[in-house]
Amino acid sequence: MGHSLHLTVDGQEHTLVVDSRTTLLDALRDRLGVMSAKKGCDHGQCGACTVLVDGRRLNSCLALALTHDGAEVMTADGLAPEGELSTLHRAFLAHDAFQCGYCTPGQVCSAAGMLAEAADNAPSVVTEDLEGPVELSEEEIRERMSGNLCRCGAYVNIVAAVRRAAEESR
Amino acid sequence: MNPFDYERAADAAGAVTTVTDRPDAVFLAGGTNLVDHLKLGVAEPGLVVDINRLELTEVEALDDGGLRIGAMVRNSDAAADPRIRRDYPMLARALLSGASGQLRNAATMGGNLLQRTRCVYFQDTSTPCNKREPGAGCSAIGGYTRYHAILGASADCVATHPSDMAVALAALDATVVVLGATGERRIPVTELHRLPGDRPEQDTVLEHGELITALELPPPRPGASTYRKIRDRASYAFALVSVAARVDVDTAGRAPVIREAAIALGGVAHKPWRARAAEAVLRGAEPTAETFLAAADAELEAAEPLDGNRFKVQMTRGAICTLLAELTGVPEALPESTTEDTHE
Ligand SMILES: Cc1cc2nc3c(=O)[nH]c(=O)nc-3n(C[C@H](O)[C@H](O)[C@H](O)COP(=O)(O)OP(=O)(O)OC[C@H]3O[C@@H](n4cnc5c(N)ncnc54)[C@H](O)[C@@H]3O)c2cc1C
Ligand code: SF4
Ligand code: FES
Ligand code: FES
Numbered sequence: 001m002g003h004s005l006h007l008t009v010d011g012q013e014h015t016l017v018v019d020s021r022t023t024l025l026d027a028l029r030d031r032l033g034v035m036s037a038k039k040g041c042d043h044g045q046c047g048a049c050t051v052l053v054d055g056r057r058l059n060s061c062l063a064l065a066l067t068h069d070g071a072e073v074m075t076a077d078g079l080a081p082e083g084e085l086s087t088l089h090r091a092f093l094a095h096d097a098f099q100c101g102y103c104t105p106g107q108v109c110s111a112a113g114m115l116a117e118a119a120d121n122a123p124s125v126v127t128e129d130l131e132g133p134v135e136l137s138e139e140e141i142r143e144r145m146s147g148n149l150c151r152c153g154a155y156v157n158i159v160a161a162v163r164r165a166a167e168e169s170r
Numbered sequence: 171m172n173p174f175d176y177e178r179a180a181d182a183a184g185a186v187t188t189v190t191d192r193p194d195a196v197f198l199a200g201g202t203n204l205v206d207h208l209k210l211g212v213a214e215p216g217l218v219v220d221i222n223r224l225e226l227t228e229v230e231a232l233d234d235g236g237l238r239i240g241a242m243v244r245n246s247d248a249a250a251d252p253r254i255r256r257d258y259p260m261l262a263r264a265l266l267s268g269a270s271g272q273l274r275n276a277a278t279m280g281g282n283l284l285q286r287t288r289c290v291y292f293q294d295t296s297t298p299c300n301k302r303e304p305g306a307g308c309s310a311i312g313g314y315t316r317y318h319a320i321l322g323a324s325a326d327c328v329a330t331h332p333s334d335m336a337v338a339l340a341a342l343d344a345t346v347v348v349l350g351a352t353g354e355r356r357i358p359v360t361e362l363h364r365l366p367g368d369r370p371e372q373d374t375v376l377e378h379g380e381l382i383t384a385l386e387l388p389p390p391r392p393g394a395s396t397y398r399k400i401r402d403r404a405s406y407a408f409a410l411v412s413v414a415a416r417v418d419v420d421t422a423g424r425a426p427v428i429r430e431a432a433i434a435l436g437g438v439a440h441k442p443w444r445a446r447a448a449e450a451v452l453r454g455a456e457p458t459a460e461t462f463l464a465a466a467d468a469e470l471e472a473a474e475p476l477d478g479n480r481f482k483v484q485m486t487r488g489a490i491c492t493l494l495a496e497l498t499g500v501p502e503a504l505p506e507s508t509t510e511d512t513h514e
Pocket of ligand 3: 038042050
């Protein structure tokens, strides 16, 4: 059954008719052609589909589109309006924080959401003093980014393993 | 995914009526569990009633000094609430140790309590499972049981309840406020979930159509408390074993004495497991490594591990002892492993 849905995506307004089963991720990619959010696992386990909904990071694959009728959605594209890269985008580039880049839009959105959460002083499970100010140590960043899995992350280790196996079977 | 009708509830009473009237209707909160199940074919409702616009989003102080948390408060917002961080750190830590930042932003208090087991066979519709299909048989028994129960299971189901938050709520003696077709009722959170028995398909004591509207926390109690989770990865994984504990030690006399202790365990049973046997041993005893071990053993006496999770008995014993030692400042003296560790 068709339902009318209104979304603002990366600053652009859209009205469309969707089936009740449509997820926010599928609405973005398959209906609106917004390809920045990626479909990895489709079950909330990898974070590739992370977008900001009304400023908060969410897994768009586990969100029914209709639940977010009227929402403002920001993808990694929208965080770089007219190709103008944000500080976050530039930092990812400068530090070569990707291999294939598939998980990168989700990583960028998650990082943007996480930085805002930390700026709001929201604690994480590794925050020692729950009432104290949040300081973004490496451990804090790791914990807060842990919902985004990068399948390329083990790249060097895979190479080493294959090399070792090749050497051992020679 | 099967087709389903979709309705957005305008108020709590309307949501209850709509779901009560249709046996094939379900509530949708954050969707992080239900939408997953719609995709997997584990849930096949005819009507999804979206409760995201209900005004159940407040954290309010109660007259008695406790706290009322609306069912639609997001897990991340509850964990960041200054009163919860200050007065119920065990709950904040349990919430923060569940899932990921993105998921906690969507997950709600009500939905987290009612999330279903992560038993892999339950989620795989190609395998028999009594919880999904009563009478079908249990694929876990004799199968992969690393994440399964060591306490309170039955011959029909050995699944565990996956929520971290619920474990802290059990130790805090929280109350679940529920609205049904005939009015409101209040259920101690320790009595919300059922043990599987011969009806594992029934996770809780809730009737079809009953809506959780809030959780109530009693006034903060004295003592040191926290939540500790042991898992296969440093982050973003369900608990193998978890412990929520509060201990109140009287240090006025010559030797310190435990006035009161509250302990609940996660990852070990079909429900958040309130460790009353352990608490009874601790009450009135001197806080020593021996006392802690005796308390853990009193609780784990009833443990019936499966082939794939024997290691959890020792892991739970260790987790209880370590946490109690930490909370009381007593140097711990963990016993040598008495059970065989199974590493799969
Ligand atoms: C990859 C992944 C990892 C996770 N890791 C963890 C973890 O480590 N620890 C942990 O605790 N959880 C974990 N979770 C589970 C997550 O916390 C739950 O999915 C979430 O809390 C459910 O809340 P929700 O609001 O999204 O519920 P929904 O998915 O909307 O609903 C869940 C169930 O509750 C019912 N329901 C919802 N609200 C109400 C209400 N108010 N009254 C009556 N019925 C209601 C629904 O009908 C449905 O049956 C994980 C989830 C994923 C996907
Ligand atoms: S343990 Fe319970 S949930 Fe898992 S397969 Fe057996 S009956 Fe199903
Ligand atoms: S695609 Fe959404 S979390 Fe993997
Ligand atoms: S860069 Fe390839 S998945 Fe992360």
